[in-house]
Amino acid sequence: MSIVQVDTIPVKGTRNIVICKSCSKPEYWGEMRWLSGRCVCRDCYKADYERSTGKAYIWTDLDGKRPTMDEYNRQEE
Numbered sequence: 874m875s876i877v878q879v880d881t882i883p884v885k886g887t888r889n890i891v892i893c894k895s896c897s898k899p900e901y902w903g904e905m906r907w908l909s910g911r912c913v914c915r916d917c918y919k920a921d922y923e924r925s926t927g928k929a930y931i932w933t934d935l936d937g938k939r940p941t942m943d944e945y946n947r948q949e950e
């Protein structure tokens with residue numbers, strides 16, 4: 874018996890950074906949100922919420938630092 878590993882990109886730094894398929898911006902893997910069966914970044918999640926409800930997203934759980942393309946590239950080196 875072996876433990877099934879979640880398939881993620883290799884860890885080079887301390888954090889996993891992935892590219893959001895919806896907006897092509899880098900996001901931390903652990904911060905990705907599920908939205909209608911897709912995995913999207915916080916910005917997309919928030920934008921979709923505001924678009925679909927017509928209200929501002931008032932919670933702060935989507936705040937915080939976003940990874941940069943630079944960080945993503947360094948991770949991929």
Ligand SMILES: [Zn+2]
Nearest residue numbers: 893896914917
């Ligand atoms: Zn996105």
